[in-house]
Amino acid sequence: MNDFFSDMTHEFALPFTNPVLIFAVLLAIVLLAPLLLKRFNVPSIIGLIVAGVIIGPFGLNLVDNNHQGVSMFSTIGLLYIMFIAGLELDLNEFISNKNKSLVFGLFTFILPLSVGFPVCYYLLGYDLSASFLTASMFATHTLVTYPIVSRMGVAKNQAVAITVGGTILTDTAVLIILALVLSGNDGGLDLAFLVRLLISLVAFSSIVFLLIPRITRWFFQQAEGEKYLHYIFVLFVVFFCGFLAELGGIEPIIGAFAAGLALNRLIPHSSALMNRIEFFGNSLFIPIFLISVGMLVDVSVVFDGPATLLIALTLTVTAIAGKWVAAFFTQVIFKYSAIQRNIIFGLSSSHAAATIAVIIVGYNAGILDEYILNGTIILILLTCIVASLVTQKSAKELAISQENAPLSDSDLGAFAQEKILVPIANPSNIGHHVELALLMKDRQSVNSVSLLGVVPNNEEAEKNIVSFRKQLEEFVQNAVAADIDVDIVTTIDHNAASGIVRTARELMCDIVILGWPGKTGMLEKLLGDKVDLIIKNIDRNMFICHIEHELFTHKRIVVVSPPLVEREIGFDLWLQKVVELSKELSVPILHLGHPDTQAVIAAKKNSGSLFSFKTFVDWHDPLSCGDHIREGDMIIFVSAHQGYLSHMSILDNLPTRLEERFPHHSRIVIYPKQRTMRGLLESDDSLFVPSNF
Template identity: 40%
Template sequence: MELLLLISKVDFTLPLKNPVVIFSLVLFIILFAPILLQKIKIPHIIGLIIAGVVVGPYGLNFLSRDSSIVLFGTVGLLYIMFLAGLEIDISEFKKNRKQIAVFGIATFLLPLSIGCLASYYILGYSFLSSLLLASMFSTHTLVSYPIASRYGIVRNRAVALTVGGTMITDILALLILAAIAGAAKGEAGTGFWVQLSVSCVAFVATVFFVFPPIIRWFFKNFHDSVSQYIFVLAIVFLSSFLAEVAGLEAIIGAFFSGLVLNTFVPHSSPLMNRIDFVGNALFIPFFLIGVGMLVNVRVLITGTGALEVAGVIVAVALITKYLAAYITRKTFKLSREEGNIIFGLSASHAAATLAIILVGYNIIIGESENGQPIRLLDEDVLNGTILLILVSCAVSSFVVEKAARKMAVNEETSTTEEEESNERILLSLAHPESVTQLVDLAVMLKPKRSEVPIYALHVVSDTLSDENAQTAGRKMLDAATKYAAATENAIIPLTRFDSNISNGIVYTIKGHNISDVLISIQRTTEQQSFFGAVAQETLQRTFETIFIYRAIQPLNTLKRIVAAVTPSGEDEPGFEHWLHRLTMLSKEAALPITFYTTQKTNFAIRAYLKGRPVEAEFKIFDKWEDFLIFSRELRRNDLFFIVTSRKGNVSYNEVLDKLPYYLINYFSDYSFILLYPKQFGHEIDIEGISTSDYKIIEALSERLGSVNKAGSLFKRLFRK
């Protein structure tokens, strides 16, 4: 009885008003609607929109579209546009800027011209009303973008084309809206356009020139994950607000903030994972449910006027968007799936469309004989637009889902060098403060969509019984594992007991077939301790690719990679391997590369990079005795990437022996990576070879010009 009494006190009148009940209902919709509809092959986005129709004011009336739904829906829309700017491949975007301009103009002009003619001659609206209605056809909202993101194809050129085209169409359409609204109110004079132009220039200058130094300073000084996420959101909504102040739509500001933050939020970072998770779990579903709540299915039975307007609007919007995508596909020789992705992403109408129609609906241009207001766009257009939102989002979701699945399967089944099965990365953990920096570097170097394992190693010397060292090692391994998990990458922790630390690293490399070793070093003022005994001996006794990394600042706060390659570096066995790793680092961190090489090495690197979306600049540098020239060439926030060589190998020269002295005395304020390319030295059996033995091999290699020859001679002379 007491339970029934308590239940009776809860207000269940419709629409629901209890905030706890409302939020619970929305969460269950987000959870179950996609699951139920996916069983009948309906994309989850449509599931959320349909759920919004059912529970909304035009359905069962469980929920009203009150301020809370509008607030979360607005956040979700801005989040979609922010993610579109954040996840875009900047190098691909720059590379395809001409194609983006062509598609943007095509997907704007075709719907605008055909839509204006259809509205004027078929629906019988005035020229001003027809032009405003046609501008609505030109816009599109990236409702299906989360589908492309889920399949991992957001960095495809077709997605870049559509995202860039979205900005062109929305900006032009919103300018038409501002002009028509001003004309209807008698405000569209010269002063109006001057004010709009000045405010837009000020907005763009603020976002692209004032924000970056502030963002870089924040990420350099604040490393707390929660603080970084809140800061990113603050930048997004501040940019959106400034766009509105400038007379543009907030979605433009959200997209621009994504472009600015693109270089500061690596795509494989824990911060990116948190941004994706929160948006796709909460904010974006709220927006989709809110869109569904706008749909009034009853317009289908209110009369032939609404049906006629709705039919023309839906037909013109979908046909013109398809034509624009088809023309773009044929012009730039894209695949069928890429053309479908362009059409699917650009077919959906939601936010900007609704904004334009609501503005036109609220503009009163006169009064009828019976005293009713005459609106620039009537109620039939409003109802037809709501139906367009439902139909276009459904078409968009189905098309993108099908095309994205095919593209993802094709990418996974294609055998590329980025997915070599014999690649394994090892992190040698020695300093607690460098754990996250090494993990960040390893994740960026790891080929995407592959199962390349990452190992984290801590070696404990069995000649010492230091319990504190063992505890510190376990803490570093735990920290590396947790940090990598935040990026949805798994790290395999390894603890090894050995006679000395270098032995442990060397035997782990051999036992696990490691291809890349990452070692961190700390800032020092002594040349003798620059590498440390462990790193030095590991270099002498292994032949794999070794990265020696010193991080002065986080990778995401850097602006450029300056890569110095030793003469004849292209003749090293590991040339393509390290170059592939470097281009992946450049792409993931969105950093352009400036190469300093000889002419011959220059040609080899250019040949490798041909067709790859890497932003690279080349400068001739062949006098390594003038190495200190880099103290003038390097700028603040550069990463100095030095491709060096072990003694006795093809690209080795005596100047490399002075690198520790140079780096300590002239480059102490820069982050750098010393890279030792892979050598074909695996045939030498390292078990039982002492440091003194390797010194003999090193001396022989200097005389013979090859580590391989030296190793073979050593085995014949001393190991029979």
């Protein structure tokens, strides 16, 4: 009995050493903190940080932040935040606004440094090295509040993009300053250090941005059937890049961010893999990192005397003021709204990982004293709280403003209740049509993506329906993993074409995605004019697709459209779908067409910036557009039928001709919706498909 009580006492001795018990405590906090604070409308991030203060070595001492398990999960969480920031970054938006990221990066580095140095040197009375190093700490920031903007659905806003881009610039600059100050403190600036750093950066960039994407593309293709291996591989890339950064004398957070950028184009934002990455990060790794940040805070230093409290408050006010001034000047120069300014300030005002790294290294080197160290710990807590409150409020306001943005009549009609139908001819060879539908689907639509199977009307009909549904279960599971609703629709008809026509009308679909005639899809036995006939009878936006390669391997989308296409009813919808596909795959769009069409596209607020334009007028030979087609391009041709504004007889039988001209490219032919619903109902007989079709 005595041994039993002795064992129990040992297990619950403080701090806990049993890894199972430690993990249970951390999970309990991750579970309960958001639920408790939600009642008071307090961001969960604050709850996790405060919980870390309570259970940490300076609180109840339940968990020691030096424990290997806590340290490991904390490191994973920090790298995860930076990785997701790079992964979710809209590269098209980032590239088009790279100068804005550079300007913000300079502001958020120089202004806090300029404000902080005189405060430390003249007001607090520190020497040159200590003042400069402490002031550089003000320039750092950690994207602690990034999960808030991600959860609110505003991570693709331009203000978020330039803040994330500026983060990597300012943190890299501060870490270089740290190395230079330490080198100078050791007896002289070592120029060899700069040479080694430059060589390391070149080697690191070559491996991460040239080699890793090629390996990842190959691995994803080889392990296509083992989806869980994709996630394991992604984790490996994150930590391998972090380790490479450390080898080169760079902080591992830089490596994790670079890994996110390198994999950005290979992981569509609406894919099941992206959902898994965010799920594990937001539910486990990132919360434990936030708890570990709180465990660094020693609230008792406030009571050590007025000097500590004065320095802590001075550092905190200076850090917050410097970041606010940087956000303000960014707003003024780029004419951002007050909400966007607050988003920038909220994301860039929290100090954690890089800050504590700078201060601890400076303290261990004898440059900084314990007052600066303790004051920085308080600064971390206060700035994280301020940043969380500001980001939560501004991200919510931005999300509401985006939802309430006025929509045109075409927007309301096309996207409010968008419905996509994907006819499947052979469930065992479904191709990439369902994946294409999932990437293009409007997330605000409450309707699911419907997979349609048409079975012959014979004695085997019921058996074929059951078989069809069973074979599609795997694809439904993949869609559910990506948080997209998919349903299976089966119907009985004498022929597949009439079944598609009837079902599309019954479900009131906006988009029908068909396989390429003669290769895959429901129309594989139909040729030429029969393809044209079925498209005419389905008065919907038709996408006839042949995806030659994995979607994530495409490097560019090339859209070719005839003159006057902008006047067709379905123009806005197909344009928006192409833009959505571009964003998901993080690839640019080249438009070949008439200048009037290009002017309309360029004027579109949410899409024009993604396009580059080249005038194309050789409609006597439309396939001469091949002069502009490169390897890795996805070709999208927009066509129309006789009797409509943009119809050109030279484009008849386009799918067959495209297959002959571009056999090794992915290609999509779009037939936009060109009749109103009133006209559709009035011409009811036009939907009849003969039984011998």
